[in-house]
Amino acid sequence: MVARKKKAELIERAGRQTIELDNVPSESIEECHELIDTLSKLNEARDLDRICEIIDKYLKKYIKGVGCSIFLMDPTTNELKLIYSKMIDKESWSRAKYRVG
Amino acid sequence: MAKYKKFLYIKNEKDEGEIQQIYPKPPNHVDSGKPHETTKIGPFMAAPILNIGSYQLEKGDFKDLKAFIDRLNDETNLLSKFIKNKLSPEILGSLNAYEDIIGNDQLVDRFIDELNNLLGNEFFYSKELFRDISLSREIEDLLLNVPTQKEDILYINRLLLEDVYRDELTKCYVLGVIRLPHVADGGTEFTEYEKRIFNYFAIRLSQSIENANIVKKYNNLVSIYRRIGHCCEYDTTDNILDKLFEVVRFMPEIVGGGYCTIFTIESEMVIPQATTSTSKPFLEIVKRSRSGTYLYDIKGPGLTSWVARNKKPIRIDNISNEKEIRKIDPDLIALRPVVEIEYDDVGPFLAVPIIRDGNSVGVIRVLRRKGARPFKSMDETLLTGSAELLSLVLSNIIRNKEFSIRQSKATEQWLSIFSSELVNKGIIVKEISYAHEINDFFNTPVSGEISEKIKDSLDNLWKKDYGMSKSISLLSDFKNYEDMLLELPGYRDHFIHQFQVFILGAIIIDDIYKIGKEKNKKSFLDFYSSAIKEPGLTKQHADFAWLIASSFHDIAYPIEKSDKIFDKFFSNFMGIEESVIQGIRLEYIIYDSGYQRLIDNLADFYVSLQNTGKGWAFNGNDNRSINVDACFNEALWRNLLKKRDHGVLGALILLHQSLSDSGTRHFSTVIYPAALAIALHGKLLLELQEDIVFEQNPLAFLLRFCDLSQEWGRGNAIIGNPNLSKIDVNYNESDNMIHVRVEISLGNAHAALKKEIEARDVFGRLFSRDMVFELKINDTGKEYSSLRRLISL
Numbered sequence A: 001m002v003a004r005k006k007k008a009e010l011i012e013r014a015g016r017q018t019i020e021l022d023n024v025p026s027e028s029i030e031e032c033h034e035l036i037d038t039l040s041k042l043n044e045a046r047d048l049d050r051i052c053e054i055i056d057k058y059l060k061k062y063i064k065g066v067g068c069s070i071f072l073m074d075p076t077t078n079e080l081k082l083i084y085s086k087m088i089d090k091e092s093w094s095r096a097k098y099r100v101g
Numbered sequence B: 001m002a003k004y005k006k007f008l009y010i011k012n013e014k015d016e017g018e019i020q021q022i023y024p025k026p027p028n029h030v031d032s033g034k035p036h037e038t039t040k041i042g043p044f045m046a047a048p049i050l051n052i053g054s055y056q057l058e059k060g061d062f063k064d065l066k067a068f069i070d071r072l073n074d075e076t077n078l079l080s081k082f083i084k085n086k087l088s089p090e091i092l093g094s095l096n097a098y099e100d101i102i103g104n105d106q107l108v109d110r111f112i113d114e115l116n117n118l119l120g121n122e123f124f125y126s127k128e129l130f131r132d133i134s135l136s137r138e139i140e141d142l143l144l145n146v147p148t149q150k151e152d153i154l155y156i157n158r159l160l161l162e163d164v165y166r167d168e169l170t171k172c173y174v175l176g177v178i179r180l181p182h183v184a185d186g187g188t189e190f191t192e193y194e195k196r197i198f199n200y201f202a203i204r205l206s207q208s209i210e211n212a213n214i215v216k217k218y219n220n221l222v223s224i225y226r227r228i229g230h231c232c233e234y235d236t237t238d239n240i241l242d243k244l245f246e247v248v249r250f251m252p253e254i255v256g257g258g259y260c261t262i263f264t265i266e267s268e269m270v271i272p273q274a275t276t277s278t279s280k281p282f283l284e285i286v287k288r289s290r291s292g293t294y295l296y297d298i299k300g301p302g303l304t305s306w307v308a309r310n311k312k313p314i315r316i317d318n319i320s321n322e323k324e325i326r327k328i329d330p331d332l333i334a335l336r337p338v339v340e341i342e343y344d345d346v347g348p349f350l351a352v353p354i355i356r357d358g359n360s361v362g363v364i365r366v367l368r369r370k371g372a373r374p375f376k377s378m379d380e381t382l383l384t385g386s387a388e389l390l391s392l393v394l395s396n397i398i399r400n401k402e403f404s405i406r407q408s409k410a411t412e413q414w415l416s417i418f419s420s421e422l423v424n425k426g427i428i429v430k431e432i433s434y435a436h437e438i439n440d441f442f443n444t445p446v447s448g449e450i451s452e453k454i455k456d457s458l459d460n461l462w463k464k465d466y467g468m469s470k471s472i473s474l475l476s477d478f479k480n481y482e483d484m485l486l487e488l489p490g491y492r493d494h495f496i497h498q499f500q501v502f503i504l505g506a507i508i509i510d511d512i513y514k515i516g517k518e519k520n521k522k523s524f525l526d527f528y529s530s531a532i533k534e535p536g537l538t539k540q541h542a543d544f545a546w547l548i549a550s551s552f553h554d555i556a557y558p559i560e561k562s563d564k565i566f567d568k569f570f571s572n573f574m575g576i577e578e579s580v581i582q583g584i585r586l587e588y589i590i591y592d593s594g595y596q597r598l599i600d601n602l603a604d605f606y607v608s609l610q611n612t613g614k615g616w617a618f619n620g621n622d623n624r625s626i627n628v629d630a631c632f633n634e635a636l637w638r639n640l641l642k643k644r645d646h647g648v649l650g651a652l653i654l655l656h657q658s659l660s661d662s663g664t665r666h667f668s669t670v671i672y673p674a675a676l677a678i679a680l681h682g683k684l685l686l687e688l689q690e691d692i693v694f695e696q697n698p699l700a701f702l703l704r705f706c707d708l709s710q711e712w713g714r715g716n717a718i719i720g721n722p723n724l725s726k727i728d729v730n731y732n733e734s735d736n737m738i739h740v741r742v743e744i745s746l747g748n749a750h751a752a753l754k755k756e757i758e759a760r761d762v763f764g765r766l767f768s769r770d771m772v773f774e775l776k777i778n779d780t781g782k783e784y785s786s787l788r789r790l791i792s793l
Helices: A002-015 A026-044 A048-062 B016-022 B065-072 B078-086 B089-096 B105-121 B137-142 B150-164 B192-232 B237-255 B282-291 B303-310 B322-328 B377-418 B420-426 B435-443 B450-466 B469-485 B495-519 B524-532 B539-552 B562-574 B586-592 B595-610 B626-643 B646-662 B667-680 B683-687 B698-709 B749-763 B786-792
Strands: A069-074 A079-085 A097-099 B008-010 B041-050 B174-183 B259-266 B269-275 B314-316 B346-356 B359-369 B723-732 B737-745 B771-777 B782-785
Touching: A026 A048, A026 B192, A048 A069, A048 A079, A048 B192, A079 B174, B041 B192, B065 B078, B078 B105, B078 B150, B089 B105, B105 B150, B137 B150, B174 B192, B192 B237, B192 B377, B237 B259, B237 B269, B237 B359, B237 B377, B259 B303, B259 B377, B269 B303, B303 B314, B303 B346, B303 B359, B314 B322, B314 B377, B346 B377, B359 B377, B377 B420, B377 B450, B377 B495, B420 B435, B420 B495, B420 B723, B435 B450, B435 B495, B450 B469, B450 B495, B450 B539, B469 B495, B469 B539, B469 B646, B495 B524, B495 B539, B495 B698, B495 B723, B495 B737, B524 B539, B524 B667, B524 B698, B539 B646, B539 B667, B539 B698, B586 B595, B586 B626, B595 B626, B595 B646, B595 B667, B626 B646, B626 B683, B646 B667, B646 B683, B667 B683, B667 B698, B698 B737, B698 B749, B698 B771, B749 B771, B749 B782, B771 B786
Parallel strands: B737 B771
Antiparallel strands: A069 A079, A069 B174, A079 A097, B008 B041, B041 B174, B259 B269, B259 B359, B314 B346, B346 B359, B723 B737, B771 B782
């Protein structure tokens, strides 16, 4: 329980880019390092293809979901446009639009 | 979800009751693609990807930290008072003297930490605190349920802060959404740990998507620069405008989306040149834009006019927010309509001036829909960079338009002087020695002074084969004196007229050469050679003789009119109206200056042409007719002394000048024939007993014919607007002769009558055997023919 709490704090800090590794169980440290690496990779991504590639590869390691979708807001039309979807094939979703408001 | 900018977690997406609890109103769900397979979906979570990363405050979230502290210190602001009461004494102390905090990073960090602590733990909203604040609709919706979770408190507090400190805090907007559903069958709820990790991904995604947007903007910028550069390569306005449409389509991409219009500034109006649009067809919009529907007066109160006028950008988060607009300038208002979208749909507004050489030449304007994320200062910078490059293109457009207006004005002026008939015929001459130069002259109309172009052209032609630079320089002097002559009542231009006579004759000579070749008829050179009877005559001799005879024939007008010029001086400066100049005794001047010999030679030459016997020679002609010589001499002197005839004087000037130019080299082949033609084109012709026969003296004949015909371009308010209707040179099979026909209109009955009298007199002296020269005066329908006279004889 203590380890779990520490891990949670650690992750919290990882989310905000600072981390202190004292008193953290070794198995958690490894996972934290991996998460920090992943988040750093995201930080360094410079194009949408790379972003989708990272999400595709790493998100499932931490969250047991069946897939993921990312939408981007088009400021011209104020609509969300699907750029990445793992659950339903991308082709059939490429025309989907979610209007805001 | 994106509307509420908030993390969303639903245990079962099929449970609408649960969704209702989270959303005060169901989200407006539009799905035009494959139906969402909701039956398979269980737990669901989605997080907004925000521009600010998370709702917690960071240094970068303050647009102006000093201004924010000022607002906190404002005792009348109830929320500020509330927040300050919750801060530690140390921070509170530093806020009261904010020079302590500004620049002190550690203190700023602590201040922000305390604010974040407040944001996450103290729910700010109460009716009392926010009684004077107008809240956005989204927040009002959210406030229907009092938040209990820390995340919800943080989220709503952050939005409340943004509404209260609009100018001091960066507004949060949604870049996108990340969504993660579970399969219902066998799917378990997401753990808190998973939710947390999911939110971290969303936070990091905000950074990476912003990065990706910057890279995309950079790539778009490179692309748009290429496109703008491509525009610069096009040389006509229409081509540039076509390319500009491509630029405008891509321009919004460099600022991350929107609708764009590129304006130019012409004649104090801000005119849309290319635009993107939504509902209306692109071309219709462009057409309407250009037709004036969306023009702005540069002095007007609108935003775009302000940008053009003040050469400064305007960036507004919401065009409906009058306070935001008035902050820039109290007189500023947002004008409707806008070309891009319906005015009422417009939210964020960004416009930058396009400046060239310190002047506004256009404006780039980008709009977004209401509720869309506002433009950032970086967008303004990127657009300004594009505007700098675009200034080159717009300068080209404006320059091309101005050039085109100048050209059309020049062409109009060109045609009003030379007439379309002369220009159309002039550009196709090809046989005469000066064909290339004449073609060039008419192919490149100028916007400046036509007389300057004529001067240059004649200068070039006179020097081309014979190097007569001194004589041609007199033409420039003539133009200067003519400016004085133009002040005399009734005086009309003679400088351009001489050139027009040259061109008319050149067209006729060219056609005679062409028809001569085709129909095996005598060419102009044949006529010239058989008249002059000099060995070794070439086309260059004949054509050059025509050039100098025609372009020099009125050179002595200033001398003929000198009495009147002097009288005008006395009248203007001294108020003496009667003629005070009694006439200069020309005979003494002629004798003293050695002109007598030139006159004698001219008479000899005249006699030799009139006689069909032996050729002419300076040192005596056995075949000369004493009677003809005496008559010519007498008429010449009479004209010279009493009438100061510009024809005779012009001939003497040419002979005198050419002596210093080329000695006697071309006297018999070019100069004397030209001088005689000049002498005979005035009053002298009418006083002689002999006719001018084309076959005997083609140069004098042609000069008198062309001089009589040339009236177009010399009109004024009194005599109307004469025009050249036709120049027609063709071979007539029925009489086996070449016919030269010129038709003119005087455009005024009085002028037409005067021309009739002149034509009757001149055709009374012009005569031809092998060719026919005809003149028709369209106003009266009267026709004159050198052949008709032959028939009547």
